[in-house]
Amino acid sequence: MKRWTQRPEGSNWGDFGEDDELGRMNLVGPEQVRAGIATVTEGQTLCLSLPLDLPGGNLLNPRRYPPKLAPTELDGSQYVNFPLANLDPDLRDVISDDRVILYTQYSTQWDSLAHVGALFDADGDGTPEKVYYNGHRAETDVQGPGREGEASKANRLGIETLASHGVQGRAVLVDLASVFGMERTLVGYDKLQKALETTGVRIERGDMVVLRTGFSERVMEMNGKPDVDQLDKTGAVLDGHDPKLLQWITDSGIAALCADNYAVENPHPPAGATLKLPLHHHCLFKLGLPLAELWYLKDLATSLDALGRREFLLTAPPLRLPGALGSPVTPIATL
Known part of the structure; x- marks a missing residue:
């Protein structure tokens, strides 16, 4: 289904296909x-x-912070310099394993x-919508926060x-x-x-x-x-x-x-x-x-x-x- 009836002036929407995301x-x-x-x-x-x-x-951008590294954890143990001998005295491995909070x-x-999208009347009905490249839509294609049990993400x-x-x-x-x-x-x-x-x-x-x-x-x-x-x-x-x-x-x-x-x-x-x-x-x-x-x-x-x-x-x-x-x-x- 075509997601727009008019495209922005100077755009290439549809030139690579109606469903193009690239x-x-x-x-x-x-x-x-x-x-x-x-x-x-x-x-x-x-x-x-x-x-x-x-x-x-x-x-530079108050919404974004430096990455934060931390050990992975299991059963109350932090897995950096963790000797597996703690779990089995015969083992000699020492494990270091981490996680990161990263602003992409x-x-x-x-x-x-x-x-980055724009307010644009892609439907041609006189009312601008929040749309992205090739007419992909806010909420359906680029899912915002607030849905119960769902995180924000780009479905397209x-x-x-x-x-x-x-x-x-x-x-x-x-x-x-x-x-x-x-x-x-x-x-x-x-x-x-x-x-x-x-x-x-x-x-x-x-x-x-x-x-x-x-x-x-x-x-x-x-x-x-x-x-x-x-x-x-x-x-x-x-x-x-x-x-x-x-x-x-x-x-x-x-x-x-x-x-x-x-x-x-x-x-x-x-x-x-x-x-x-x-x-x-x-x-x-x-x-x-x-x-x-x-x-x-x-x-x-x-x-x-x-x-x-x-x-x-x-x-x-x-x-x-x-x-x-x-x-x-x-x-x-x-x-």
């Missing part, structure tokens, strides 16, 4: 994986994740397509869809920090084109585009004690309020946007704006184009500079956690 990652198939593998010349691997206890505290979008992460568009597809293929680094410096600069279409030309980036259909702003490097330097005022002045970040930039994202055929800053875009809208996160609206809600945040890209930029290139093989699967709205990720670049 969005622009449909463009990453065998050809793009082979293209990514073809970039590998050195056999060098680089971790693109922050330590997952960074940025530290909850000042606290640190280096993927957004699922259920992360959950992060497991991206995980089961696999996230591996050709990626390109756009080093905005090398062009505009480390201070806060809003990057619209014109500045992005300048950066692409200056750094010699060639973007192909199905590429995953990775943006270095320098933000996560400052986070690392702060060592778990983020200075929000300083971070608000850090990084050349995308200007989601530039319609030319949004149109470029549509026309470019890119499959994903990954960045080292919080929110990918500038999270502080101008006065009078009707969207706080217009890039999220355009990418997640309209195009089904996944976003990734708070990656660590300094070492990748240095290594690619030494090789005189910008493309690499990216492997970045999220957790296959059914119903999750986002996921931590440990991305790996292979050069």
Whole structure:
């Protein structure tokens, strides 16, 4: 059953099928994986994740807290440094086993397509509904809290869809920090084109585009004690309020946007704006184009500079956690 009678202007709803939950990652198939593998010349691997206890505290987002580790427990015993001789004197094993309380979008992460929706009149009856990519609905497809005995979760568009597809293929680094410096600069279409030309980036259909702003490097330097005022002045970040930039994202055929800053875009809208996160609206809600945040890209930029290139093989699967709205990720670049 078709879940909408009209789709948002500029969206691709239905283009990948009426039930599609994958969005622009449909463009990453065998050809793009082979293209990514073809970039590998050195056999060098680089971790693109922050330590997952960074940025530290909850000042960047008061809803999210650092991970908390604790031992697993059984019959009153905590299983860290636990000798099994306590259960059987003949056993010599010592067991350590833990659990974690983890906010899925606290640190280096993927957004699922259920992360941001909009009030939109998908039924064409004059009344906006809460809907997500491809017309998936709040409560039925993205289940909220409050149902007796049921937790909130994404019945559709959950992060497991991206995980089961696999996230591996050709990626390109756009080093905005090398062009505009480390201070806060809003990057619209014109500045992005300048950066692409200056750094010699060639973007192909199905590429995953990775943006270095320098933000996560400052986070690392702060060592778990983020200075929000300083971070608000850090990084050349995308200007989601530039319609030319949004149109470029549509026309470019890119499959994903990954960045080292919080929110990918500038999270502080101008006065009078009707969207706080217009890039999220355009990418997640309209195009089904996944976003990734708070990656660590300094070492990748240095290594690619030494090789005189910008493309690499990216492997970045999220957790296959059914119903999750986002996921931590440990991305790996292979050069």
